[in-house]
Amino acid sequence: MENPSTLVEGHFPYKGKWGMNQSVVKALNMLELFTEDVDELTLKEIAIKANLPKPTAYRLLSSLEAMGYVHKLKNSEHDSRYRLGLKLLELGQLVADQLEVRKTALPFMESLAEQINEAVHLVIVNQHEATYIEKVESNKALRLYTRIGKSSPLYIGSGPKLLLAYLPEDEQEAIVTKTNNERLAQELMLIRERGYAFSIGEQDTDTTGISYPIYDHRNQVIAALTVSGLSSYFIGENLELIKEKTLQTAMDISNKLGYRSQLRKE
Template sequence: MNQSVTKALKLLDLFTEDNHELTLKEISHRASIPKPTAYRLLSALEANGFLYKTKENEHDSKYRLGLKLLELGQIVSDKLELRGMALPFMEALARDINEVVHLVIVNQQEATYIEKVESNRALRLYTRIGKSSPLYIGSGPKMLLAFLPPERQAEILSNSELHPLKDDKPIDKKMLLKELVTIRESGYAYSIGEQDADTTGISYPIYNYSNDVIASLAVSGLSSRFEGENLQILKLKTLETAKKISRTLGYKREGE
């Protein structure tokens, strides 16, 4: 990491419950760096919202932590809240259907798996908590991509070529866009063998209190078990669980 970035981040650690406001002189002394260097680093942090200056005179300045840290902290808090609320429902669903259950979110330009409940079957999928995947591969990621605003979709799909995980043949963007429209209209995503061979995935959206899609609930297993009547049962139970999680997060459909 760039040394200037490292030094700037260490300055943030100087602010504590007992020291929520520090002068330039105090920061320079505690960080053991010259005042001009401290001022330059503090100015960069201030310009980006990580600090704000509460007082300035000809002799010194005072700084406090900025609202950008609150914003970032809220993002982390929301994701932890989502995991904690969703996990009991995911565990109940996994016990009921005995298939692998995932919780997937958008993380910048990719999809990230933030929770997973295994089945009791011998098959083990290669997904893990923290794994990232392109948003155009797999039912969980594609569900999220389908509900992103058109401009975000265009940005994510702007690469000259999109490739599957296990094939060099590029993905047809026009067909993908049609599939995303279908996912949005039908309210669920379906994929076969896109992340693991001989496996099928189905996913449903999870909404928050603002009626925004913030995650997808994905169920995966051997394709031979995702057929006929059993597929309809899996879809119904996954949908019901996604609705329960959404209601727990404050989601209400129009008219409720």
């Protein structure tokens, strides 16, 4: 074993890091085989999907099961099915409670959603991606499909782009360079000038989003407050109302977080 990294890189997408525990990576990878549509899997299915020998998958699943991360339903001796375990519900709840911005913003988001009757989202930066950490839906029949905890690139959608616009220069540049999109840099500048981000049909066709920054007590942007819905609603007078209410809400949240808007010295 001259170069351990080749082994790791050969098997997993999580390359580069040496000294990582392979069993842990394999086990956690198995958890990601479960999705909305796939809430039950057999050992065989898991072994195949995870590209692991059956006994290995079996042992890793046993460990996950012992810790409550998966749950095994035995229909009969040779028909077992795995589901995600409730330990994940507990930890997910804990993470949600540990996100200060989220806890602070939620009641304001609910109020805003009621005022304008569009979906309201809260987005933060995480590991060079944008992560949706809270949402309040409109009560319209047609609803955006979004999922809390999911991430997207920082250059798609009004929330992500707003966050990108307020990132430290070096990080921002690294991402802009990668996208190879010349207009993006200009757009980010425009976002900072106007104080909000706009996107039409980026995440989904037919959908428009508008996002305002949320500041913390250090006067730094830590989240984006996003309103989104069918593009046809985001025009004229109604758009002005949305902008006004959303800005106001973003400010309310920021103030609650200790933000003090600087008085300009002219």
